[in-house]
Amino acid sequence: MLPINSKRRELKAREAILRGVYEDNLKIIGGQSAAPDWRIPLFVKKMILFYSVLLLTILGQGSYLDLPLFPERQMAAGIITQEQQPLSPPEADENQITSSDYQEFLGSAPLSRMFGLGVKTIMIDAGHGGDDPGTAGKMGTKEKDITLDIAKKLKERLKRRGSYNIIMTREEDITLPLNKRVELARASKADIFISIHLNYLPSKPINIIETYYFGPSSDVKTLRLAEQENAGSQYGLSDFKDIIEKMGKTLKLQESKELAASIQKNLFINSKKKNNSIHNLGIKRAPFVVLLGVDIPAVLAEVSCLSNRQEEIELSFESHRENIARYIEAGILDYLNKGDTNYEAKRNTGRR
Template identity: 60%
Template sequence: MKRFFPWNKEQRVRKDILRGVYEENLRIVGKGPAVIYKTRFYSAKRLMLPFLISLMILMFQESFVPTPMQQRSQITANTFQKAYQPSAGGVSEEGPSNYKSFISSPGMPISRIFGLGVRTIMIDPGHGGNDTGTKGEMGTKEKDIALDIAKRLRDRLKKYGNYNIVLTRDSDVTVPLNRRVEMAKASKADLFLSIHLNYLPSRPINIIETYYFGPSSDPKILKLAEQENAESSYGNSDFREIIGKIGDTMKLQESKEFAASIQKKLFMNMRKETGTAYNFGVKRAPFVVLLGVDVPSVLAEVSCLSSKEEEVQLNTESHRENIARYLELGILEYLNKGDVTHEARRHTEK
């Protein structure tokens, strides 16, 4: 039966998790669980209240049409219930430590449950300085195109006034990968987007693909990661320290969602514009720059210089501006997921 009055599921679940953490801490220090017993007294009027509410629900159920927000609340609630089943007291029957399995659930939007927002967005134009990246037959350099698109994207995002936009480089200079990671941490970035261009000599087509950090057995992806990681200044001891971050559940979840939004908007609009783009999808790859950053981070291969037609287009300002706009749309879709107004509006976006 549909609920007449939708509940705020996320607030209740957040309270349950924090309560679970608190009770587990009490167990650790030897004080035992903090169980609170409440004595409830029911008058005749209180006993009648559930009956009256049920009667109202039955009267309006046939004519009631849920709003988009109510539909989404019910979907979100069902997702929560699959991963987390609270007892009547509000804490999982499996004990306070169940919050750990709750957090590790792959389908649980942890950042949204705890109200974690995005204030600072870091845009990383790939390569630069002595590191030119890939190069097209016309002499177009990846480092130059990536920087131009990054600047255009920065300017587009600044107009909203809600975000602090930072570039890892705003000129043709060499910036080691570990320095880019340090800059993201120093700027307290909440989101990290690295912009690159592809090159496939065996397949001179324009492909679009987006990566988030993770292991891969694909030799082509590993070769690409080797090339992108070449400028890393990390030593073995440094890498052992940051490799422990692979298990960061929230970062993994959000990076995957972020990559999906970028890939969707970038490919869909590029295909409409040129008619020749190919969707190579969202993939995992061991890029060092994505591993080192502590926040949701993706690497987008926004174009392909091995395509002669695409290289010609990349040398026009209008095409570079369009790519920046597609990235903007991808970022906004990720940031506004769950916003009903945005969900209704995004269908009209180009």
């Protein structure tokens, strides 16, 4: 059993060990290039991170046996007495370290910050465009126009932060297949990917907000929506085989889920203040091609619903579209700054 102070010291020691392993790996990899300013690709860092976390987990899981510690006097004298004692089942003790303590340690701050995996490039994808109008409201409002305007507003808001390189898949009304959007994300070395869309529910004229991250789904409506969004992707079956083989990336799945949850929370809570009848459909997994193809945290946000007449009217006002961009920005920033006490203090006082 370890007392609380020892537990904290051990956590710090393990964190230092793991950080050292990570930094050593970076030095080794960096030494393979002759260029002094060569930048290590983010996905390489993430691979190192994955195995480092695995190492931490193994260390954390294998050190809870109730073994006697060496007495301080023996250590001071340089004498280690080896005694074999039968192991007894651990007794219940509120001060005992368990694996949940390490889960709490790992979840206390973003792994990206803990190991220097900072987000530098954010890609914003305005859904549809050109020959693909997306959905349309009864007043003639087209999804492609609204998503483009919100995406542009989001870009300007994030640029004012001065910390990120913001890239858009399209900045005008052009036709852009899904596979081209994926290629743009890869070529730009984006660190996170945000795709903006509008919903349409012909059978239920309500206003809803929902956010997706990639994954299998058994929900018929979700699969139908994915089929509609994936139309015209221009990927072949062999392409899918190659792409799906890369989906064993736990980090992408977990980070995408966290990003989706943060954006959904901010979209709904803030929208609810202005429209009490809005519905929160939460976050969902769905096999969207545009999310499948990128190897980074990626989400598809359905930020509004054109089948609701009042919402279609609201979307005609620039102030409403600006608010939606602001809510998405807040979700992104909350995700990127999770565990940053200074940021959270500013957020809680409304100075984010």
